[in-house]
Amino acid sequence: MPDPKGFLTTGRQTRRRRPVSERAQDWGEVYEGHPLLPVVSLQAGRCMDCGLPFCHNACPLGNLIPEWNDLVFHQDWEAAAERLHATNNFPEFTGRLCPAPCESSCVLAINADPVTIKEVEVAIADRAWSRGEVRPEPAPRATGRSVAVVGSGPAGLAGAQQLTRAGYAVTVYERADRVGGLLRYGIPDFRMAKRYLDRRIAQMRAEGTRFVTGTAVGTAVDAGDLRARHDALLLAVGATAWRELALPGRALAGIHQAMEYLPIANRVCVGDLDAPTISAEGKDVVIVGGGDTAADCLGTALRQHARRVTQLDIHPQPPDTRSPDQPWPIHPKVHRLTASHEEAGHLYREQYGCPAGRPGADGGEAGDGAPDAVPGGGGAPGREPRAATGGCSGGPDGPDIRTYAARTVRFDGAEGQVSGVTFVASAGPAGGPPGAAAEQAVPAQLVLLALGFAGPERDSPLVGQLGLELAPQGTFARDVDFATGRDGVFVAGDAGRGQSLIVWAIAEGRSAAAAVDRYLAGSTALPAPIRATHRPLVL
Ligand SMILES: Cc1cc2nc3c(=O)[nH]c(=O)nc-3n(C[C@H](O)[C@H](O)[C@H](O)COP(=O)(O)OP(=O)(O)OC[C@H]3O[C@@H](n4cnc5c(N)ncnc54)[C@H](O)[C@@H]3O)c2cc1C
Ligand code: SF4
Numbered sequence: 001m002p003d004p005k006g007f008l009t010t011g012r013q014t015r016r017r018r019p020v021s022e023r024a025q026d027w028g029e030v031y032e033g034h035p036l037l038p039v040v041s042l043q044a045g046r047c048m049d050c051g052l053p054f055c056h057n058a059c060p061l062g063n064l065i066p067e068w069n070d071l072v073f074h075q076d077w078e079a080a081a082e083r084l085h086a087t088n089n090f091p092e093f094t095g096r097l098c099p100a101p102c103e104s105s106c107v108l109a110i111n112a113d114p115v116t117i118k119e120v121e122v123a124i125a126d127r128a129w130s131r132g133e134v135r136p137e138p139a140p141r142a143t144g145r146s147v148a149v150v151g152s153g154p155a156g157l158a159g160a161q162q163l164t165r166a167g168y169a170v171t172v173y174e175r176a177d178r179v180g181g182l183l184r185y186g187i188p189d190f191r192m193a194k195r196y197l198d199r200r201i202a203q204m205r206a207e208g209t210r211f212v213t214g215t216a217v218g219t220a221v222d223a224g225d226l227r228a229r230h231d232a233l234l235l236a237v238g239a240t241a242w243r244e245l246a247l248p249g250r251a252l253a254g255i256h257q258a259m260e261y262l263p264i265a266n267r268v269c270v271g272d273l274d275a276p277t278i279s280a281e282g283k284d285v286v287i288v289g290g291g292d293t294a295a296d297c298l299g300t301a302l303r304q305h306a307r308r309v310t311q312l313d314i315h316p317q318p319p320d321t322r323s324p325d326q327p328w329p330i331h332p333k334v335h336r337l338t339a340s341h342e343e344a345g346h347l348y349r350e351q352y353g354c355p356a357g358r359p360g361a362d363g364g365e366a367g368d369g370a371p372d373a374v375p376g377g378g379g380a381p382g383r384e385p386r387a388a389t390g391g392c393s394g395g396p397d398g399p400d401i402r403t404y405a406a407r408t409v410r411f412d413g414a415e416g417q418v419s420g421v422t423f424v425a426s427a428g429p430a431g432g433p434p435g436a437a438a439e440q441a442v443p444a445q446l447v448l449l450a451l452g453f454a455g456p457e458r459d460s461p462l463v464g465q466l467g468l469e470l471a472p473q474g475t476f477a478r479d480v481d482f483a484t485g486r487d488g489v490f491v492a493g494d495a496g497r498g499q500s501l502i503v504w505a506i507a508e509g510r511s512a513a514a515a516v517d518r519y520l521a522g523s524t525a526l527p528a529p530i531r532a533t534h535r536p537l538v539l
Contacts, residue, residue, distance in 0.1 A: 177214050
């Protein structure tokens with residue numbers, strides 16, 4: 001056990017975000033450098049080394065969390081890095097980007113703040129990389145068999161790394177010009193700098209994985225031919241079919257899908273473009289939708305110097321802490337203050353006092369460096385949002401630009417260009433029936449749709465060329481071992497699971513690699529943390 005009294009004597013301390021006034025002017029990561037390192041061992045010491053570690057069960061990778069907490073507390077960082085990589089190919093990605101269902105399930109979260117598991121994870125990974133301890137691990141011997149992986153998001157990368165290390169000649173085919181999937185062109189630099197991705201790709205190349213970019217399988221290469229040229233095929237093409245909002249005015253110029261907008265901003269960051277071809281600069285922006293994608297659109301629009309941003313979320317505002325119908329150890333839906341929302345509140349309080357020109361924001365200092373809201377016994381309180389039927393109000397971090405329970409009804413425009421969005425309340429007070437709510441309008445010269453993804457592209461030539469079946473929910477059908485009906489063809493990641501998380505994509509890639517190895521070799525020693533049917537814990 002790390003420290004028998006740690007959970008009693010040490011409070012939770014999280015990594016500080018850089019001041020809003022500084023970070024909203026650049027594309028660097030929102031967090032300060034390594035400020036947690038001097039205290040991370042103490043934080044790991046809060047772990048109780050539970051007999052039944054629910055943190056471990058909540059993680060689809062089966063991360064050995066109590067083990068690394070103990071090793072970090074006792075300063076054995078090298079062993080901690082070994083234990084971390086034993087279950088996770090890319091802890092530096094999940095340590096930065098995972099919503100951490102493990103922390104929601106931490107036993108401490110029953111009545112206190114959970115262990116900062118995610119930050120212990122990223123501290124171990126970053127320290128190992130900075131000391132040159134993360135080295136290529138080429139296979140001791142080659143099997144003489146080859147596998148093609150289609151798609152280079154976290155699922156494809158994890159599957160490819162596992163199979164390469166098991167001795168297969170692995171080629172990853174990617175239709176984009178660079179490797180990484182949504183880690184590359186979806187998630188902005190201010191949430192994870194691309195250098196973390198690039199150094200992993202370099203490690204994979206050094207291990208022997210081949211990458212072929214700019215090649216859409218099904219179009220540039222026939223998928224059936226590819227299957228014939230390799231001993232097995234692993235499809236990890238993601239769930240890239242975005243949801244539409246077919247409302248009056250949708251054809252107006254200035255309305256874009258989030259995944260039309262975010263990749264362009266990412267390309268400006270990397271130097272491919274001098275300026276974004278879709279920009280929020282000087283515009284009133286409306287983001288329709290909630291979740292990570294909407295928050296990424298918000299942070300991007302702020303950095304492009306949008307005039308104002310409003311976010312319309314059809315769902316009622318979640319509670320600030322667990323509701324009784326989402327008890328521990330479930331990962332609950334709570335009102336979270338993302339870094340982007342913190343930035344918006346701060347900037348708009350300074351600039352307007354209230355988003356969308358509505359009165360009502362109160363004062364108070366913005367929460368520079370405030371921790372994420374913790375979905376357990378503690379954490380930062382949420383700020384007051386706007387309800388669809390009310391005006392704007394603010395909290396200590398400034399106004400919340402989110403309008404909850406807002407159902408968009410049309411896009412308004414003139415001369416072919418969008419000029420505003422009209423919405424009504426989708427729910428009454430406390431999430432009840434809406435009543436006869438009046439229409440409300442917000443100005444917009446740019447509208448971003450962040451409504452989630454329906455699954456892989458159903459009209460993809462892959463479907464016909466490989467004879468794939470679609471599951472009722474629109475994903476590529478597969479059995480519990482990731483195998484499609486087509487001999488030697490497997491599916492991993494969002495393409496089979498539907499829109500999910502990076503940690504699930506990595507778990508899928510690892511498990512699908514084990515299934516491919518068993519198919520080709522008759523048995524496997526590769527770990528398979530999940531089956532294709534496993535789902536997060538819900539009631
Ligand atoms: C904006 C945004 C932010 C997100 N933020 C988070 C977050 O903070 N935390 C989190 O856990 N999850 C987040 N997610 C979800 C997460 O990114 C995905 O669940 C994860 O990337 C899925 O991995 P994947 O490998 O299955 O697919 P993807 O990452 O989508 O990769 C699929 C790859 O396949 C390629 N491809 C598709 N078709 C073909 C073809 N025919 N031939 C060759 N290549 C092809 C695509 O170009 C793509 O590179 C976010 C998603 C979005 C959109
Ligand atoms: S549930 Fe929390 S306290 Fe228990 S072992 Fe996991 S991290 Fe430690």
